[in-house]
Amino acid sequence: MAGRKRAAPGAARSTRSTRTTCASSSREAVPEVYRQMLSDAEVRPNVTVESPGRPAKRRKPGEKRKPAHPPKPSAPVPQSSRTTESDEEEEEDIEFEDVGLPIPTIQTIMRDTDEEQDDDEDDELEFENINFSLTESKAAQVDNEPKEIQLDLTARANATPRRIADKRKPVNKIEKDRRVEIHKTHLLCLLSHVARRNRWCNDAQVQRTMKKLLTNKMLTYLKPGSNLSQFGQTNSLKEGLSQLEEVFTTEYTITERGMRRALWADSEEQLKNYQPPDDAETSIQRSDFREAAESLKGSRDVGAQLYCALLRSAGIEARLVCSLQPLSFAAGGPFMSKVPRSKKYPSAEERLARQPKYDSSFESPGINKNVPVPSALRRLGHPNATAWNFSSMATASTPRPVQETTKKIRECPFPIYWVEVLDKAHQKWQPVDPLVTHSFWKPKMLEPPANERDNCMRYVVGFEADGSAVDVTRRYAKAYNAKTRKMRIESVAGNGDRWWRKALKAYSRGYTTDMDQIESNELAAAEAREPMPRNVADFKDHPIYALERHLRRNEVLVPGAHAAGTVGAGSKGPLERIYRRKDVRVARTREKWYRMGREVPGDEIPVKFLPKPTKKQMDAFGDEGDADEGGEVGTPIFTIEQTKLYEPPPVVNGVIPKNRFRNLDVYVPSMVPKGGAYVADDLATHAAHVLGIDYAPALTGFQFRGRKGTAVLYGAVVAAEHEEAVRAVIGGLRDVEADMERERRTREVLQMWKRFLMNLRVRQRIWAGVEEGGEDEMDQDEVEKIAEEEACKAEEHAEESEAEGRIHRRRRR
CATH class of the missing domain: 1.10.287 (Helix Hairpins)
Known part of the structure; x- marks a missing residue:
């Protein structure tokens, strides 16, 4: 078989020149329409028409595109290399046109905050428009070297700002502690404010002014006689309050805005630029309160306070009740965010500016000028009414005075202040709200919904005439344990409940009456009658019920715990068992039980091994400050039923048992060894050393700073027979110190x-030797x-x- 004849170099060049000639001749055959399209696309017009004999060969993956104008070699190319090149061109027999790539234009990407980077970047990023126009001179400069694309982060600022979702950083432990302190301070200020208003209700001048609204008939109903039955006395009191409400609501006018819910500011600038509303309450002094009683004008809060003074002037036991509105300490608390006004509902200033200014020639729309309008006399209905002449009467009549229209105050449809009246027949306090809900004996009507922005019922405190205060939130909250309690200070881990009792103790009477005991039992029964929550979220931290999904890392159910019911997350969610909170136990490690004065026997089986904590659980354990509960994964934990009281080794012959650090662990009083005595004093070790008896410094705990704990040594443990001597020596050392201090001062x-x-x-x-007056001359x-x-x-x-x-x-x- 004959081999393929190799073409000469001259023939290769001839073939290439022939192809170029064909391409130039076929370029003229391209229609003008396609040329215009290529021109619009900014593509070079020297289009090479491929030979119709062969199909276009695809470029191999990874093969570089040949430049449009390759640089000329500085040295002559050898004959062998040209021959090889001609052979490759003959095998491919195809030439592609080299179109220059556009020079990359600078792109602009701007990131506003770190939080936005976590979102979907495809939706948030905006790019600058890229100009793909390229001239022939620029195309000739493009080579095979890759170009670096540089990002310019400045064009985003000049672009049209897009609306970004209002996202805030999560509240960490430090910020939450700060909010809790602010919440407590705000609560104390609000309690002081309500106590001051309660004292104003006892003002004699205010009560004399308000007593003018009472009539003898009202007093008869408000003070029913003892000859009436229990139902008759209550019914008489209701009738008197109903009549008094009609008179008071008719005479009193709301002209100002009362207390609203306190909100957090988004930034310091927003707080600096904040301006209180023009219609805010102005009764800030006792004199202003007296003027409001004279004029019967003010906010609805002042109206409730004047109504309380009115009832007290009639000799009725009345409480001034206020729903305190402190700043929230929760992470999802409402903020003072500006609500954007839509174009459909413009602002009040815009509506006023758009109204046309009409003159006296204004004609009502809808009336045709050509149609005769019947006169007023014709409209009277009498056939001879048009014969009467009323011109003289119209001339003599005086114009009617223009009534001043008061500005409408927009507030929450639920009150902040109201009054409680004692129903002596049933020994029960009943709410009365004459201005907002116009209801009495209906406590459940006073709680606002959860989506109400200006009013949130968390703390409802009632002040009596003697200045004593009582928390009556459970009377008005429909879901106190499920919802309301989570927004109160009692839900904060630590001493939140104790702090609130201490805050109210400043307004206590000092002794408990029979009525106080009856009310306490009533509120406890109302809390116990609260139904089971209906959704899963309300079971979290519920004081009565619990779900297994809401148990913490160190919480377990007792063996054989029975379910109190089931609940499902939605209509399609699986049913979960509901357990009672009393069936939940707190499990701890061996070290933690030891620091509590208990020990775990060696044959006890752990009820649980600590799993890996979630982020929410880490925050919860950080709030509790219990470092042991957030230990390593896999640490065994035990319940209190698996422990027993720790018994340290006894004291024998006056020798105190010590640990390897030459001290003794006394975390709780039960850890003092039998036959020993714990002397809690700084000079205990010094006194024992002076006496020359055996002693052991007492380790009472650890002081944590960061993640490191330092041992706290306070006092000493000595033998019981040496306790009296040690205390006597301590007294002598105190006297010596006092003498030394006295000598030093002397x-x-x-x-x-x-x-x-x-x-x-x-x-x-x-x-x-100087005379008088010579001191100045010297x-x-x-x-x-x-x-x-x-x-x-x-x-x-x-x-x-x-x-x-x-x-x-x-x-x-």
């Missing part, structure tokens, strides 16, 4: 008096010089006196 006082007398002697010697430099000389003499004399005193004391010894 020495300091004597030195002070010595210096004072020395200065007096120096002054006396300086001005001994030169100051001369006075200072004399003073220095006299001071030196006095010091030398004092040193000599001290030396003589020491010699005299030595001789006496």
Whole structure:
């Protein structure tokens, strides 16, 4: 078989030139329409038409595109290389046009905050428009080297700002602690404010002014006689309150805005630019409150306070009740975010500006001028009414005065202040709200919904006439345990419940009456009657019920716990068992039980091994401050039923058992060894050392700073027979310290008096021979010089006196 004949180099060049000629001739055959399209696409017009004989060969993956104008070699190419190149071109027999790539334009990407980077970047990023126009001169400069694309983060600022979702950083432990402190401070301020308003309700001048609204008939109903039955007395009281409400609501006018819910500011700038509303309440002094009683005008909060004063003036036991609105300490608390107004509902200023200014020639729309309008006389209905002439009467009539329209106050449809009246027949406090809900004996009507922005019921406190206060939130909250309690300070881990009781103790009566005990039992029964929550979220931290999904890492169910019901997350969610909170136990590690004075026997099986904590659980354990509960994964934990009281080794022959650190663990009083005594005093170890008896410093705990704990040693453990002697020595050491302190103070006082007398002697010697009035004439430099000389003499004399005193004391010894 004959081999393929290799083409000569000249033939290859000839073929290439022939192809170029064909391409140039076929370029003229391209229609003008396609040329225009190529021109619009900014593509070079020298299009090479491929030979119709062969299909276009695809470029191999990874093969580089040939440049449009390759640089000329500086050295001549050898004949062998040209031959090889011609062979490759003959095998491919195809030429592609080299179209220049556009020069990359600078792109702009701007990131506003770190939080936005976590979102979907495809939706948030905006790019600058890229110009793909490229001239022939620029296309000739493009080579095979890759170009680096640089990002310019400045064009985003010049672009049109897009609306970004209002996302805030999660509240960490430090911020939450700060919010809790602010919440407590705000609560104390609000309690003081309500207590002050309660004292104003007892003002004699205010009560005399408000008593004018009462009639004898009202007083008869408000003070029913004892001859009536229990139902009759209550019904009479209701009738009197109903009549009083009609009179009070008719006479009182709301002209100001009352208290609203406190909200957090988004930033400090928003707080600086905040301006209180123009219609805010102005009764800030007792004199303003008296003026409001005279004029019967003000906010609805002042109206409730005046209504309380009115009832007290009639001799009725009435409470001033307020729903406190402190700043929330929760992470999802409402903020003072500005609600954007839509174009469909413009602002009040815009609506006022859009209204046309009509003159006296204004004609009502809808009335046709060509149609005769019947006169007022014709419209009277009488056939001869048009014969009467009312011109004289119309002329003599005076124009009607224009009534002043009061500005409408928009507030929450639920009150902040109201009144509680004591129903003596049933020994029960009943709510009365004359201005907002116009209801009485209906406590469940006063709680606002959860989506109400200006009013949130968390703390409802009632103040009696003697200034005592009581928390009556459970009477009005429909879901106190499920929802309301989570927004109160009691839900904060630690001493939140104790802090709230201590805050109300400042307004306590000092003793408990029979009515207080009856009310306490009533509120406890109302809390117990609260139904089971209906959704899963309300079971979290519920004081009565619990779900297994909400148990913490160190919480377990007792063996054999029975379910109290089931609940499902939605209509399609699986049913979960509901357990009672009393069936939940807290499990701890061996070290934690030891620090609580209990020990775990070696044969006990752990109820649980600590799993890996979630982020929410880490925050919860951080709030509790219990470092042991967030230990390593896989640590065994035990319940209190698996532990027993720790019994340390006893004291034998006055020898105190010690650990390897030469001290004794006394975390709780039960850890004191039998036959020993714990002396809680700083001088206990010193006293035991003075007596020469055996003792052990007491380790009472650890002080944590960061993640490291330092042992706290306080007091000492000695034998029981040496306790009295140690305490006597401690008393002697205290006396010695007191004597040393007294001697030190005496020495300091004597030195002070010595210096004072020395200065007096120096002054006396300086001005001994100077007449009166000569002190002003004497030169100051001369006075200072004399003073220095006299001071030196006095010091030398004092040193000599001290030396003589020491010699005299030595001789006496």
